[in-house]
Amino acid sequence: xxxxxxxxxxxxxxxxxxxxxxxxxxxxxxxxxxxxxxxxxxxxxxxxxxxxxxxxxxxxxxxxxxxxxxxxxxxxxxxxxxxxxxxxxxxxxxxxxxxxxxxxxxxxxxxxxxxxxxxxxxxxxxxxxxxxxxxxxxxxxxxxxxxxxxxxxxxxxxxxxxxxxxxxxxxxxxxxxxxxxxxxxxxxxxxxxxx
Amino acid sequence: xxxxxxxxxxxxxxxxxxxxxxxxxxxxxxxxxxxxxxxxxxxxxxxxxxxxxxxxxxxxxxxxxxxxxxxxxxxxxxxxxxxxxxxxxxxxxxxxxxxxxxxxxxxxxxxxxxxxxxxxxxxxxxxxxxxxxxxxxxxxxxxxxxxxxxxxxxxxxxxxxxxxxxxxxxxxxxxxxxxxxxxxxxxxxxxxxxx
DNA sequence: ATGGTAAAAATAACGCCGTTATGTTACTGT
DNA sequence: ACAGTAACATAACGGCGTTATTTTTACCAT
Numbered sequence: 001x002x003x004x005x006x007x008x009x010x011x012x013x014x015x016x017x018x019x020x021x022x023x024x025x026x027x028x029x030x031x032x033x034x035x036x037x038x039x040x041x042x043x044x045x046x047x048x049x050x051x052x053x054x055x056x057x058x059x060x061x062x063x064x065x066x067x068x069x070x071x072x073x074x075x076x077x078x079x080x081x082x083x084x085x086x087x088x089x090x091x092x093x094x095x096x097x098x099x100x101x102x103x104x105x106x107x108x109x110x111x112x113x114x115x116x117x118x119x120x121x122x123x124x125x126x127x128x129x130x131x132x133x134x135x136x137x138x139x140x141x142x143x144x145x146x147x148x149x150x151x152x153x154x155x156x157x158x159x160x161x162x163x164x165x166x167x168x169x170x171x172x173x174x175x176x177x178x179x180x181x182x183x184x185x186x187x188x189x190x191x192x193x194x195x
Numbered sequence: 196x197x198x199x200x201x202x203x204x205x206x207x208x209x210x211x212x213x214x215x216x217x218x219x220x221x222x223x224x225x226x227x228x229x230x231x232x233x234x235x236x237x238x239x240x241x242x243x244x245x246x247x248x249x250x251x252x253x254x255x256x257x258x259x260x261x262x263x264x265x266x267x268x269x270x271x272x273x274x275x276x277x278x279x280x281x282x283x284x285x286x287x288x289x290x291x292x293x294x295x296x297x298x299x300x301x302x303x304x305x306x307x308x309x310x311x312x313x314x315x316x317x318x319x320x321x322x323x324x325x326x327x328x329x330x331x332x333x334x335x336x337x338x339x340x341x342x343x344x345x346x347x348x349x350x351x352x353x354x355x356x357x358x359x360x361x362x363x364x365x366x367x368x369x370x371x372x373x374x375x376x377x378x379x380x381x382x383x384x385x386x387x388x389x390x
Numbered sequence: 391a392t393g394g395t396a397a398a399a400a401t402a403a404c405g406c407c408g409t410t411a412t413g414t415t416a417c418t419g420t
Numbered sequence: 421a422c423a424g425t426a427a428c429a430t431a432a433c434g435g436c437g438t439t440a441t442t443t444t445t446a447c448c449a450t
Binding site: 024025026036037039040045046 | 435438439
């Protein structure tokens with residue numbers, strides 16, 4: 001295992017165990033058994049490590065969407081990927097906060113990291129295509145994908161917030177998937193409408 | 196104008212002009228023409244100042260919802276408050292990122308600040324009540340309020356993200372309000388269903 | 391095997407950050 | 421006039437991301 005991989009592993013573990021705020025250059029390098037300078041030899045500083053974790057996070061999201069591509073019923077497939085999405089947001093809260101964090105300590109993803117985000121979105125657009133008639137324009141599919149993503153992300157984000165603590169997790173999950181289902185069915189029905 | 200007010204004004208301006216990352220204790224106190232220690236005399240450090248700005252941000256949201264209470268048609272009132280919400284999120288991006296930021300530099304709101312968040316949510320629950328039949332349970336109203344908030348916040352949050360740059364602002368606003376309208380009408384129609 | 395060279399490592403420092411210990415000023419009530 | 425208190429400044433502490441300098445390591449041609 002190369003030192004570069006050690007650093008990435010240490011960073012990923014820290015993110016999972018102690019959250020985004022614990023991700024300091026010193027903490028990462030200490031856990032990897034190296035000095036801080038290693039992060040500047042193998043990556044472009046902290047930014048470089050965060051870029052890797054960012055891409056890692058969006059790969060999780062992308063897989064959540066793609067893993068249901070074998071299902072026959074488009075609506076059922078969409079619901080299953082919605083459930084996967086919630087599971088990933090729950091079990092990888094650190095990654096999720098990194099990729100959707102509004103302030104992340106001044107972090108803005110690099111071009112490559114942003115490309116990973118767009119790939120995940122593209123996977124969702126492809127998935128949504130199956131809910132719409134074949135002749136649907138790309139703009140229409142994009143809007144449908146954004147709508148579904150906004151619903152899922154909106155619920156996840158509120159859940160991480162003070163307001164989200166009104167309900168326990170199970171109730172929250174049921175409510176989220178129900179709202180998601182309504183939107184999916186609405187999209188699947190609206191063959192001739194704008195969204 | 197007291198020194199305490201000077202500090203708050205300086206912090207609010209900095210948040211509006213340069214964003215959350217520029218909100219350092221030194222920057223705030225320098226703009227207020229004071230030394231850093233003033234922030235520890237009048238507030239409980241940076242946390243105290245952020246708590247005030249946090250409450251300020253949720254007061255904006257609360258007013259956005261309440262300002263339409265005089266309208267007659269419940270559906271139209273809901274749509275108007277949705278539009279207000281988007282306007283506020285656009286014009287006060289710093290405040291918005293503070294109150295919904297996932298990582299805010301380790302900031303977690305105090306109990307009083309969290310109370311301001313709950314007040315804003317309560318205003319939304321009251322507003323949603325008008326869309327539902329009188330005998331609706333509190334749980335049902337809460338779920339409807341969360342659903343509408345999740346939609347608005349989901350779109351706003353994606354807009355602040357790399358993914359949101361697919362569309363220009365006007366298109367994005369239209370799309371968001373259209374999705375919001377569909378949800379409002381669905382809630383207004385679903386008099387006997389669970390949400 | 392040996393010497394030279396380049397990569398990779400550590401040490402120590404710089405300038406930020408939030409915070410605080412210490413000291414100084416200005417005002418209040420007696 | 422004097423004590424007490426509140427508000428202020430100066431200077432420092434430890435932690436952060438980063439980098440200049442130095443040392444070690446590894447490899448390759450002779």
